[in-house]
Amino acid sequence: MQLQEKIYVFLCALFVVLIVVSNLVYQKFVYLPIFSIYTFELSVGAIFYPVTFLITNLISEFYGKEKAQFCVRLATSINILVLCIISFMGYLQATTWSKIDNNTFDSVFGAYSVSLFGSITASYTAQMIDIRLYLLIRKLTNNKYLFLRNLSSAISLFIDTSIVVIFVTVIGVVPYEQMISLIFNSYLFKLFFTIATTPIFYYVVYFIRSRN
Known part of the structure; x- marks a missing residue:
């Protein structure tokens, strides 16, 4: 297996893990202070979720739209599989001595x-929009302004955040009075994360290009 293939497999695997774990732990909401400047209130599932957009940006950059979309579809399929497994486990009766x-x-x-x-x-909608937007900006800028392509995720993240928070509010996981605050905090954190990790994105792009 060539190095480029290994990198793609690693990125896909990491993407799937982050998506599945984020969905599993989303019900816990925490305070997350950042340098004593601001304290975010958000789901623990949202903390590493922005990394998934960085990953699809990297895949789009080096492997193209088809492979980036395949990664998103793979994560969706694995999520459904995890749902089936958890549903089956929940159907089974616990023993009297089970903790x-x-x-x-x-x-x-x-x-x-x-x-x-x-x-x-x-997630599916936002990721697909992000992939297309990333490649569109790349084409319009003649493959320049890498930071601008990476920051395009901010638009998709807002769509994702709004849909998820509204949905979990409707099903009763989040109180209605917390909905607006949670959308604001979650999106603000994801925007901060995207901007803060842009240097990392540059480094990873340089690393992969240097291995070509």
């Missing part, structure tokens, strides 16, 4: 199946 009883299991994973629809819809 995790049925109610505890359901309280942690019970809303996963319901929320997954909104999450998959939002």
Whole structure:
């Protein structure tokens, strides 16, 4: 296997892991202080989620639209598979001596199946828009202004954040009075993360190009 293929497989695997884990842990909401400047209130699932857009940007940059879209479709398929496995496990009755009883299991994973629809819809739509937008900006700028292509994710992230937060509010995971605040905090964090990791994006692009 060539190095370029290994990098692509690694990026796809990391993308799938981040998507699945983000969906599994989204029900926990935390305070996340940043340099004592601002404290975000957001789902733990949103903390590393912006990395997925950095990954699809990298794949779009070096491997093109088809392989980037394949990665997104693969993550969607794996999410559905995880849903089926968790649903089956939830259907089985816990033993009388199990430390995790049925109610505890359901309280942690019970809303996963319901929320997954909104999450998959939002993630799939936003990622596909991001891939097309990234490549469009690349074409319009004649392959210049790498930072601008990376920051284009901010538009897709807003779409994703809004859909997910509204959906989990409707199904009762988030109180209605927290919805606007959560959209604001989640998007602000993702925007901050995207800007802050732009130097990392530059470095990874340089690293991959130097290995060609």
